[in-house]
Amino acid sequence: MSSEELPTAGVKQTWRVVRDCGRDQAGAAWVAAVCLVLSSASVLVVPLLVGRIVDIVTGSGDRGLLGPAAFGALVMTAVGAVLAAVGAGLTARVCENALGRLRERALAAVVALPLPTVERLGRGTVLSRTVGDVGVASDVARGALPAFLSALLTLLVTCGGLLALDWRLALAGALPLPVWVAATRGYLRRSGPQYAHERTAEARLSQFLLTGISGARTLRALCLEDAHTAVIKERSEAWSAAALRTCVTRVRFSLHLNGAELLGLLAVLVTGSALVRSGSLSLGAASTAVLLLMRVFEPVGTLLYLLDEVQSASAALARLAGVVTERTGDAERGENAERGEDAEDAVRSGRELPSDGGLTVRGLEFGYADGAPAVQDVTFRVEPGERVAVVGPSGAGKSTVVGLVTGVHTPWRGSVTVGGVPIGRLHPRATGLVTQESHVFAGSVRDNLSIARPDADEPAMTAALAQVGALDWALELPEGLETVVGPGGEALSPARRQQLALARLVLADPPLAVLDEPTAESYGGDRSAMRTAVDAALKGRTGIVIAHRLSDARAADRILVLDEGRVAAFGTHEQLLRDGGLYAELWSTWTAPRDAAGRTGRAGWTGWTGR
Numbered sequence: 001m002s003s004e005e006l007p008t009a010g011v012k013q014t015w016r017v018v019r020d021c022g023r024d025q026a027g028a029a030w031v032a033a034v035c036l037v038l039s040s041a042s043v044l045v046v047p048l049l050v051g052r053i054v055d056i057v058t059g060s061g062d063r064g065l066l067g068p069a070a071f072g073a074l075v076m077t078a079v080g081a082v083l084a085a086v087g088a089g090l091t092a093r094v095c096e097n098a099l100g101r102l103r104e105r106a107l108a109a110v111v112a113l114p115l116p117t118v119e120r121l122g123r124g125t126v127l128s129r130t131v132g133d134v135g136v137a138s139d140v141a142r143g144a145l146p147a148f149l150s151a152l153l154t155l156l157v158t159c160g161g162l163l164a165l166d167w168r169l170a171l172a173g174a175l176p177l178p179v180w181v182a183a184t185r186g187y188l189r190r191s192g193p194q195y196a197h198e199r200t201a202e203a204r205l206s207q208f209l210l211t212g213i214s215g216a217r218t219l220r221a222l223c224l225e226d227a228h229t230a231v232i233k234e235r236s237e238a239w240s241a242a243a244l245r246t247c248v249t250r251v252r253f254s255l256h257l258n259g260a261e262l263l264g265l266l267a268v269l270v271t272g273s274a275l276v277r278s279g280s281l282s283l284g285a286a287s288t289a290v291l292l293l294m295r296v297f298e299p300v301g302t303l304l305y306l307l308d309e310v311q312s313a314s315a316a317l318a319r320l321a322g323v324v325t326e327r328t329g330d331a332e333r334g335e336n337a338e339r340g341e342d343a344e345d346a347v348r349s350g351r352e353l354p355s356d357g358g359l360t361v362r363g364l365e366f367g368y369a370d371g372a373p374a375v376q377d378v379t380f381r382v383e384p385g386e387r388v389a390v391v392g393p394s395g396a397g398k399s400t401v402v403g404l405v406t407g408v409h410t411p412w413r414g415s416v417t418v419g420g421v422p423i424g425r426l427h428p429r430a431t432g433l434v435t436q437e438s439h440v441f442a443g444s445v446r447d448n449l450s451i452a453r454p455d456a457d458e459p460a461m462t463a464a465l466a467q468v469g470a471l472d473w474a475l476e477l478p479e480g481l482e483t484v485v486g487p488g489g490e491a492l493s494p495a496r497r498q499q500l501a502l503a504r505l506v507l508a509d510p511p512l513a514v515l516d517e518p519t520a521e522s523y524g525g526d527r528s529a530m531r532t533a534v535d536a537a538l539k540g541r542t543g544i545v546i547a548h549r550l551s552d553a554r555a556a557d558r559i560l561v562l563d564e565g566r567v568a569a570f571g572t573h574e575q576l577l578r579d580g581g582l583y584a585e586l587w588s589t590w591t592a593p594r595d596a597a598g599r600t601g602r603a604g605w606t607g608w609t610g611r
């Protein structure tokens with residue numbers, strides 16, 4: 001799947017998103033614009049003063065004005081430089097702030113992408129769309145954009161000055177214009193698709209590199225290194241070829257620009273000397289015209305050279321805006337705290353909210369790359385508000401079934417519906433997943449919570465923490481909810497990490513929650529605290545919990561027993577014991593006395609030994 005499968009916004013949509021992100025920067029943007037206009041005007045004044053000096057020196061002007069004119073030229077040069085620097089600095093700041101907001105929104109949108117989409121697209125593509133595109137846009141915002149705007153203004157002001165000086169000189173100076181226009185149109189026509197192609201080639205390469213790095217051991221074990229390296233080589237060559245094509249186009253473009261400049265300069269020199277010789281123009285005015293024209297070359301060159309950077313930044317912005325405007329998921333859920341808004345949002349995104357958290361699974365069949373089904377003929381129904389534990393020996397298919405129920409995997413056969421809505425049309429707000437490796441994001445406790453619901457206020461956050469028994473320790477952290485946790489921050493115990501994940505679940509408030517072995521990493525007192533936290537987090541919603549510990553399973557309303565990818569039994573703890581099937585056998589293994597090494601004396605039930 002190519003990176004183009006993530007949406008790209010149109011021009012209007014991109015502009016709307018950018019304007020929205022920079023709304024609070026309007027004041028600074030106006031000051032920047034005024035500085036840039038004034039600095040461009042100063043560029044016009046200096047050649048005029050130099051022309052006046054030429055007239056004075058050649059004897060056709062008032063000698064008394066020589067000093068003030070020279071001083072004025074110096075002062076205007078300095079003032080112009082200062083204004084240009086202030087304008088460029090402010091422009092960069094405005095753009096950086098707006099981009100920062102866009103980056104946050106793009107990241108939130110990517111985090112909210114449905115898991116199957118991320119799996120299908122590959123992390124390389126997603127990274128290229130966020131980190132890569134934000135990088136391109138930031139570089140341009142910092143350097144090229146202020147230069148581009150300043151060049152554009154200087155060009156306009158200088159052209160006006162040339163026209164005011166003498167229309168014939170302005171006409172001669174306009175000679176390069178058709179060449180510039182034709183060359184630029186040709187360049188833009190070619191370079192747009194070429195840049196897009198280059199970035200897509202880069203994304204394809206980085207995606208494959210990432211897959212290779214994360215799966216290096218598997219590749220080695222299967223002796224697939226050579227095949228993998230061959231694909232990397234092929235994608236790398238495709239990227240180089242794409243980069244070379246854009247480079248050749250750029251060089252050809254710059255040749256056309258230089259030729260046009262030469263043409264314009266010759267035309268102004270010839271026209272200027274003819275006008276001076278005929279006495280209709282002073283030597284000073286002709287000098288001013290030549291200086292002005294030469295001043296035009298620089299901004300025109302800057303403008304046109306930067307066009308490709310601005311163009312690739314526009315492409316990056318459109319790609320970012322595309323993700324932002326198409327976003328669905330957790331972050332978006334948070335912005336729509338009211339159920340009514342959720343419903344509207346669900347309609348907008350083409351996803352449906354379920355009437356309740358009831359889960360119906362019919363005839364599921366699914367397998368991995370080896371082609372053999374990992375689960376088959378899996379059928380069961382979980383009533384709204386019911387809590388079901390999924391148990392079974394290692395490899396029975398528990399995680400696979402959970403992956404199918406949460407939409408991470410797409411079944412080969414069969415269907416999953418939540419509250420009557422098929423999983424493919426289900427709004428992401430409908431389900432919440434808490435995995436064994438409950439992730440703590442680098443950031444404050446507050447940041448970790450607001451991922452689930454960005455608009456959650458202090459009382460909502462503290463209530464969610466209190467509900468899962470995490471408020472006391474969270475407030476005791478050095479800086480309370482502002483304490484940075486996760487990589488590089490305050491280390492949290494596995495139980496606390498799980499509590500944080502459960503608090504996120506409470507904030508997101510999905511009708512159906514799926515928990516993959518939530519008490520796996522907790523022991524002793526922590527474990528009973530975790531059980532209480534799980535109970536609290538599941539209150540009022542349907543819960544599917546993978547349980548490796550049968551004591552956890554026993555607490556559920558019903559227990560789904562999986563064996564070799566099929567449903568072996570489904571019922572209450574008491575019913576399953578009475579039936580005397582696999583569950584009864586597992587239970588007796590679980591409750592059997594252990595030897596000093598913790599072994600139960602029964603082989604084959606790995607994953608069932610920790611109590």
Ligand SMILES: Nc1ncnc2c1ncn2[C@@H]1O[C@H](COP(=O)(O)OP(=O)(O)OP(=O)(O)O)[C@@H](O)[C@H]1O
Nearest residue numbers: 368369374392393394395396397398399400401607
């Ligand atoms: N990514 C994968 N690629 C290939 N096969 C897989 C993959 N994940 C699981 N399987 C296989 O699918 C079957 C079901 O695995 P699954 O992980 O769903 O079982 P489980 O009951 O969750 O096991 P455990 O308790 O050990 O986590 C197993 O045969 C397993 O080897």
